[in-house]
Amino acid sequence: xxxxxxxxxxxxxxxxxxxxxxxxxxxxxxxxxxxxxxxxxxxxxxxxxxxxxxxxxxxxxxxxxxxxxxxxxxxxxxxxxxxxxxxxxxxxxxxxxxxxxxxxxxxxxxxxxxxxxxxxxxxxxxxxxxxxxxxxxxxxxxxxxxxxxxxxxxxxxxxxxxxxxxxxxxxxxx
Ligand code: NI
Numbered sequence: 001x002x003x004x005x006x007x008x009x010x011x012x013x014x015x016x017x018x019x020x021x022x023x024x025x026x027x028x029x030x031x032x033x034x035x036x037x038x039x040x041x042x043x044x045x046x047x048x049x050x051x052x053x054x055x056x057x058x059x060x061x062x063x064x065x066x067x068x069x070x071x072x073x074x075x076x077x078x079x080x081x082x083x084x085x086x087x088x089x090x091x092x093x094x095x096x097x098x099x100x101x102x103x104x105x106x107x108x109x110x111x112x113x114x115x116x117x118x119x120x121x122x123x124x125x126x127x128x129x130x131x132x133x134x135x136x137x138x139x140x141x142x143x144x145x146x147x148x149x150x151x152x153x154x155x156x157x158x159x160x161x162x163x164x165x166x167x168x169x170x171x172x173x174x
Contacts, residue, residue: 001031001034001035001038002035002038002039003035003038003039003042004035004036004039004053004054005053006039006043006048006052006053006101006102007051007052007053007054007102008102008103008104009100009102009103009151009153011102013051013054013056014051014052014102014146014149014151015149015151016051016056016149017056017147017148017149018049018050018051018055018056018057018058018059018146018147018148018149019056019057019058020057020058020083021057021058021059021082021083021121024082024121024123024124024125025123025124025125029059029082029123030123032050032055032057032059033059033061033080033123035053036048036050036053036059036061036080037061037078037080039053040061040062040101041064043101044067044068044069045069045101046062046063046064046067046069046070046073046076046135046139047060047061047062047063047139047140047142047143048060048061048062048101048143049143049144049146049147050147051146051147051149052101052102052146057082058082058083058084058147059080059081059082060080060081060082060084060140060143060144060146060147061078061079061080061081061143062076062078062079062081062139062140062143063075063076063077063078063079064076064078069099070135073135074134074135074136076135076136076139079128079130080122080123080128081118081120081121081122081128081140081143082120082121082122082123083120083121084118084119084120084140084144084147085118085119085120086116086117086118086140086141086144087116087117087118088113088115088116089113089115089116089117089131090114090115091113092113092114092115093111093112093113093114094111094112094113094114094134094137094138095109095110095111095112096109096110096112096135096138097109097110097161098110098112098138098142098152099152099165100142100151100152102146102151103151103152103153105164105165105166106162106163106164106165107162107163107165107168108152108153108156108159108161108162108163109156109158109161109162110138110142110152110155110156111155111157112137112138112141112142112155113137113141114133114134114137115131115132115133115137116131116132116137116140116141117129117130117131117132118130118131118132118140118144
Protein backbone atom coordinates (compact mmCIF):
# COMPACT_ATOMS: atom_id res chain seq x y z
CA UNK A 1 0.00 0.00 0.00
CA UNK A 2 1.10 3.52 -0.71
CA UNK A 3 0.39 6.91 0.79
CA UNK A 4 -0.14 9.26 -2.15
CA UNK A 5 0.47 13.00 -2.24
CA UNK A 6 -2.85 14.89 -2.12
CA UNK A 7 -3.42 17.51 -4.81
CA UNK A 8 -4.10 21.02 -3.57
CA UNK A 9 -6.66 23.58 -4.75
CA UNK A 10 -5.23 25.28 -7.82
CA UNK A 11 -4.26 21.99 -9.44
CA UNK A 12 -6.45 21.71 -12.56
CA UNK A 13 -6.89 17.96 -12.00
CA UNK A 14 -9.21 18.80 -9.08
CA UNK A 15 -11.55 20.64 -11.46
CA UNK A 16 -12.03 17.88 -14.03
CA UNK A 17 -14.91 15.45 -13.74
CA UNK A 18 -14.05 11.79 -13.07
CA UNK A 19 -15.08 8.80 -15.20
CA UNK A 20 -17.15 5.80 -14.04
CA UNK A 21 -15.35 2.59 -13.11
CA UNK A 22 -16.22 -0.19 -15.57
CA UNK A 23 -14.23 -3.17 -14.24
CA UNK A 24 -14.65 -4.43 -10.69
CA UNK A 25 -12.67 -6.78 -8.47
CA UNK A 26 -9.43 -6.11 -10.33
CA UNK A 27 -6.09 -5.93 -8.49
CA UNK A 28 -5.70 -2.34 -9.75
CA UNK A 29 -9.04 -1.22 -8.28
CA UNK A 30 -8.38 -3.02 -4.98
CA UNK A 31 -4.94 -1.39 -4.73
CA UNK A 32 -6.42 2.05 -5.50
CA UNK A 33 -9.03 1.70 -2.75
CA UNK A 34 -6.47 0.39 -0.20
CA UNK A 35 -4.15 3.29 -1.05
CA UNK A 36 -7.01 5.79 -0.74
CA UNK A 37 -7.90 4.55 2.76
CA UNK A 38 -4.25 4.65 3.78
CA UNK A 39 -3.75 8.15 2.33
CA UNK A 40 -6.95 9.43 3.98
CA UNK A 41 -6.02 8.00 7.37
CA UNK A 42 -2.42 9.27 7.22
CA UNK A 43 -3.85 12.77 6.74
CA UNK A 44 -6.62 12.34 9.40
CA UNK A 45 -9.20 12.87 6.66
CA UNK A 46 -12.89 12.10 7.03
CA UNK A 47 -13.05 11.14 3.36
CA UNK A 48 -11.06 11.14 0.13
CA UNK A 49 -11.98 11.05 -3.55
CA UNK A 50 -9.77 9.52 -6.26
CA UNK A 51 -9.31 12.83 -8.16
CA UNK A 52 -7.55 14.19 -5.03
CA UNK A 53 -4.67 11.78 -5.73
CA UNK A 54 -4.79 12.47 -9.47
CA UNK A 55 -6.86 9.41 -10.45
CA UNK A 56 -9.85 10.55 -12.56
CA UNK A 57 -12.24 7.75 -11.51
CA UNK A 58 -15.57 7.91 -9.66
CA UNK A 59 -14.23 6.31 -6.47
CA UNK A 60 -14.56 7.76 -2.98
CA UNK A 61 -13.79 6.49 0.52
CA UNK A 62 -14.91 7.87 3.86
CA UNK A 63 -15.45 6.93 7.47
CA UNK A 64 -13.65 6.77 10.81
CA UNK A 65 -14.15 5.82 14.43
CA UNK A 66 -12.59 9.00 15.76
CA UNK A 67 -11.22 11.87 13.75
CA UNK A 68 -8.53 14.28 14.92
CA UNK A 69 -9.57 16.98 12.43
CA UNK A 70 -13.25 16.74 13.50
CA UNK A 71 -13.06 15.67 17.17
CA UNK A 72 -16.77 16.26 17.82
CA UNK A 73 -17.97 14.24 14.82
CA UNK A 74 -19.76 10.95 15.51
CA UNK A 75 -18.25 7.77 13.98
CA UNK A 76 -19.06 7.04 10.33
CA UNK A 77 -18.81 3.48 8.98
CA UNK A 78 -15.74 2.99 6.77
CA UNK A 79 -17.15 2.88 3.27
CA UNK A 80 -15.94 2.71 -0.31
CA UNK A 81 -18.42 4.02 -2.82
CA UNK A 82 -17.84 3.65 -6.56
CA UNK A 83 -19.96 5.30 -9.27
CA UNK A 84 -22.13 6.89 -6.55
CA UNK A 85 -25.57 8.43 -6.91
CA UNK A 86 -26.91 10.79 -4.23
CA UNK A 87 -30.49 11.95 -3.64
CA UNK A 88 -31.65 14.50 -1.07
CA UNK A 89 -34.31 13.19 1.35
CA UNK A 90 -36.62 16.11 2.10
CA UNK A 91 -35.47 19.64 1.43
CA UNK A 92 -33.83 20.66 4.69
CA UNK A 93 -30.42 22.31 4.31
CA UNK A 94 -27.74 22.47 7.04
CA UNK A 95 -25.02 25.09 7.14
CA UNK A 96 -21.88 24.00 8.93
CA UNK A 97 -18.09 24.23 8.95
CA UNK A 98 -16.23 22.03 6.53
CA UNK A 99 -12.62 21.46 5.51
CA UNK A 100 -10.81 19.57 2.76
CA UNK A 101 -7.44 17.83 2.52
CA UNK A 102 -6.98 19.68 -0.79
CA UNK A 103 -7.54 23.04 0.96
CA UNK A 104 -5.20 22.51 3.92
CA UNK A 105 -5.45 24.67 7.02
CA UNK A 106 -8.77 26.23 6.09
CA UNK A 107 -12.44 25.90 6.97
CA UNK A 108 -15.61 27.35 5.55
CA UNK A 109 -19.37 27.25 6.16
CA UNK A 110 -21.07 25.27 3.40
CA UNK A 111 -24.77 24.56 2.85
CA UNK A 112 -25.53 20.84 2.34
CA UNK A 113 -28.64 18.65 2.27
CA UNK A 114 -29.37 17.64 5.86
CA UNK A 115 -30.49 14.14 4.85
CA UNK A 116 -29.57 12.08 1.80
CA UNK A 117 -29.78 8.60 0.43
CA UNK A 118 -26.82 7.30 -1.51
CA UNK A 119 -26.00 4.25 -3.52
CA UNK A 120 -23.09 2.91 -5.49
CA UNK A 121 -20.91 -0.16 -5.79
CA UNK A 122 -18.13 -1.63 -3.68
CA UNK A 123 -14.76 -2.79 -4.98
CA UNK A 124 -16.24 -6.10 -6.19
CA UNK A 125 -19.22 -4.45 -7.85
CA UNK A 126 -21.72 -5.30 -5.09
CA UNK A 127 -24.39 -2.69 -4.42
CA UNK A 128 -24.00 -0.36 -1.44
CA UNK A 129 -26.88 1.80 -0.30
CA UNK A 130 -27.54 3.84 2.81
CA UNK A 131 -29.20 6.93 4.25
CA UNK A 132 -27.20 9.56 6.08
CA UNK A 133 -27.81 12.71 8.10
CA UNK A 134 -25.64 15.37 9.70
CA UNK A 135 -21.86 15.12 9.31
CA UNK A 136 -22.11 11.75 7.55
CA UNK A 137 -24.38 13.27 4.89
CA UNK A 138 -22.04 16.27 4.63
CA UNK A 139 -18.95 14.09 4.05
CA UNK A 140 -20.68 12.04 1.33
CA UNK A 141 -21.84 15.20 -0.49
CA UNK A 142 -18.35 16.73 -0.17
CA UNK A 143 -16.58 13.67 -1.63
CA UNK A 144 -19.22 13.32 -4.35
CA UNK A 145 -18.54 16.92 -5.39
CA UNK A 146 -14.85 16.03 -5.91
CA UNK A 147 -15.95 13.52 -8.59
CA UNK A 148 -17.55 16.42 -10.45
CA UNK A 149 -14.63 18.80 -10.07
CA UNK A 150 -16.29 20.88 -7.32
CA UNK A 151 -14.35 22.07 -4.25
CA UNK A 152 -16.23 23.25 -1.15
CA UNK A 153 -15.33 26.97 -1.50
CA UNK A 154 -17.27 26.86 -4.80
CA UNK A 155 -20.39 25.92 -2.76
CA UNK A 156 -20.00 28.70 -0.17
CA UNK A 157 -22.56 31.49 0.01
CA UNK A 158 -20.79 33.83 2.44
CA UNK A 159 -17.03 34.21 2.11
CA UNK A 160 -16.97 35.95 5.50
CA UNK A 161 -17.17 32.42 6.90
CA UNK A 162 -14.00 31.19 5.19
CA UNK A 163 -10.60 31.32 6.82
CA UNK A 164 -7.55 29.72 8.32
CA UNK A 165 -8.25 27.30 11.17
CA UNK A 166 -5.50 28.71 13.38
CA UNK A 167 -6.89 32.23 13.03
CA UNK A 168 -10.52 31.19 13.65
CA UNK A 169 -10.07 28.84 16.60
CA UNK A 170 -9.85 31.88 18.85
CA UNK A 171 -13.18 33.18 17.52
CA UNK A 172 -15.40 30.11 16.96
CA UNK A 173 -15.65 27.49 19.65
CA UNK A 174 -17.58 25.20 17.29
NI1 NI B 1 -12.22 17.44 0.00
